[in-house]
Amino acid sequence: xxxxxxxxxxxxxxxxxxxxxxxxxxxxxxxxxxxxxxxxxxxxxxxxxxxxxxxxxxxxxxxxxxxxxxxxxxxxxxxxxxxxxxxxxxxxxxxxxxxxxxxxxxxxxxxx
Amino acid sequence: xxxxxxxxxxxxxxxxxxxxxxxxxxxxxxxxxxxxxxxxxxxxxxxxxxxxxxxxxxxxxxxxxxxxxxxxxxxxxxxxxxxxxxxxxxxxxxxxxxxxxxxxxxxxxxxxxxxxxxxxxxxxxxxxxxxxxxxxxxxxxxxxxxxxxxxxxxxxxxxxxxxxxxxxxxxxxxxxxxxxxx
Amino acid sequence: xxxxxxxxxxxxxxxxxxxxxxxxxxxxxxxxxxxxxxxxxxxxxxxxxxxxxxxxxxxxxxxxxxxxxxxxxxxxxxxxxxxxxxxxxxxxxxxxxxxxxxxxxxxxxxxxxxxxxxxxxxxxxxxxxxxxxxxxxxxxxxxxxxxxxx
Numbered sequence: 464x465x466x467x468x469x470x471x472x473x474x475x476x477x478x479x480x481x482x483x484x485x486x487x488x489x490x491x492x493x494x495x496x497x498x499x500x501x502x503x504x505x506x507x508x509x510x511x512x513x514x515x516x517x518x519x520x521x522x523x524x525x526x527x528x529x530x531x532x533x534x535x536x537x538x539x540x541x542x543x544x545x546x547x548x549x550x551x552x553x554x555x556x557x558x559x560x561x562x563x564x565x566x567x568x569x570x571x572x573x574x575x
Numbered sequence: 576x577x578x579x580x581x582x583x584x585x586x587x588x589x590x591x592x593x594x595x596x597x598x599x600x601x602x603x604x605x606x607x608x609x610x611x612x613x614x615x616x617x618x619x620x621x622x623x624x625x626x627x628x629x630x631x632x633x634x635x636x637x638x639x640x641x642x643x644x645x646x647x648x649x650x651x652x653x654x655x656x657x658x659x660x661x662x663x664x665x666x667x668x669x670x671x672x673x674x675x676x677x678x679x680x681x682x683x684x685x686x687x688x689x690x691x692x693x694x695x696x697x698x699x700x701x702x703x704x705x706x707x708x709x710x711x712x713x714x715x716x717x718x719x720x721x722x723x724x725x726x727x728x729x730x731x732x733x734x735x736x737x738x739x740x741x742x743x744x745x746x747x748x749x750x751x752x753x754x755x756x757x
Numbered sequence: 758x759x760x761x762x763x764x765x766x767x768x769x770x771x772x773x774x775x776x777x778x779x780x781x782x783x784x785x786x787x788x789x790x791x792x793x794x795x796x797x798x799x800x801x802x803x804x805x806x807x808x809x810x811x812x813x814x815x816x817x818x819x820x821x822x823x824x825x826x827x828x829x830x831x832x833x834x835x836x837x838x839x840x841x842x843x844x845x846x847x848x849x850x851x852x853x854x855x856x857x858x859x860x861x862x863x864x865x866x867x868x869x870x871x872x873x874x875x876x877x878x879x880x881x882x883x884x885x886x887x888x889x890x891x892x893x894x895x896x897x898x899x900x901x902x903x904x905x906x907x
Contacts, residue, residue: 469583476590482664512686516621517709530693535713539725542800546732553739623796631804705862706793706871715877719856733888740895
């Protein structure tokens with residue numbers, strides 16, 4: 464239970480960074496931290512006490528494997544997170560090129 | 576499980592440093608430290624596939640972010656926003672923590688999952704798909720629709736980045752453009 | 758070769774890159790092709806393949822990397838991977854339903870086993886590797902200069 468709470472604290476740090484900071488790169492950093500926390504939470508829910516990793520071996524008969532389903536979901540979500548982070552960075556660099564700043568309070572005339 | 580607690584506290588400290596430091600490059604490097612801590616935590620939690628993926632994705636993410644932050648003298652505007660924003664932030668986090676606390680009591684205890692669906696995969700996955708890596712069999716055989724959707728999202732993200740970044744087709748200043756009005 | 762490639766990093770970085778980039782590419786290919794038997798798979802191996810080309814690009818400059826894999830070829834490989842994945846999914850209709858594992862399973866713990874899973878791994882590796890390389894090329898070629906002309 465304490466592990467879940469520590470994971471939630473990590474998510475709240477990312478949320479705080481997204482909502483509170485003014486720099487766009489800091490906001491991207493917050494998105495990354497929140498994403499790590501969500502991935503870790505998924506893996507934590509699938510862990511089994513004294514379990515083995517879900518890969519069969521030719522000579523050993525493994526019985527207590529951890530849950531492979533959250534691992535499969537998270538594995539795809541990580542790569543998608545990288546692609547969306549790259550998209551965010553591209554938009555941030557375009558904004559810097561157009562307005563000359565990363566500060567989102569100075570971008571008033573954001574019209575496209 | 577004491578090593579997991581130590582790693583999580585390390586990740587929280589790294590996240591606080593990444594949020595509060597003034598230099599952007601230091602912030603990005605601290606996020607890299609958080610990600611590498613996550614890699615070790617995933618290895619402890621017996622998820623080697625996810626650990627390898629997280630490691631390489633972390634490296635590529637750091638390269639992209641350092642490319643975005645490195646080359647210039649940026650104003651260090653890391654101070655917060657106005658007062659209303661602080662109140663909204665604290666309220667939002669409090670509501671989230673309350674709801675999460677209500678939900679967490681319904682979850683099974685850590686280390687003893689129910690595994691209603693996964694027990695079928697564990698029992699019959701080897702004979703039905705022939706793959707010895709059960710994560711691979713879940714990704715590409717049982718739940719291949721998910722993977723098709725994720726590949727579509729990745730494709731769309733690639734097209735989006737190429738469309739945002741490209742310069743071809745930009746109208747030059749002072750050039751007479753004939754356009755069809757519609 | 759130091760006289761023609763003045764753009765990249767220093768000599769030490771170039772020498773180490775020449776030694777290691779092939780090994781990184783080979784490791785990525787191993788992870789893609791053996792994803793059904795050991796940890797790994799299409800996503801992981803695709804990112805490692807993209808990292809090998811990005812490594813070459815960071816050390817030697819843009820032209821040397823484009824000689825190995827040009828931008829048009831990267832776009833072609835992204836589309837080829839997507840088409841291949843969808844075609845494998847559609848070929849399942851020969852036996853009944855979408856994403857049917859229609860190839861015989863073979864003997865476990867070998868390279869050619871598990872039906873369509875290695876083929877799908879190859880398709881996803883193409884999508885991820887070429888797509889991330891294209892993203893990185895696009896981000897690098899973007900100059901970061903504020904254009905305040907008026």
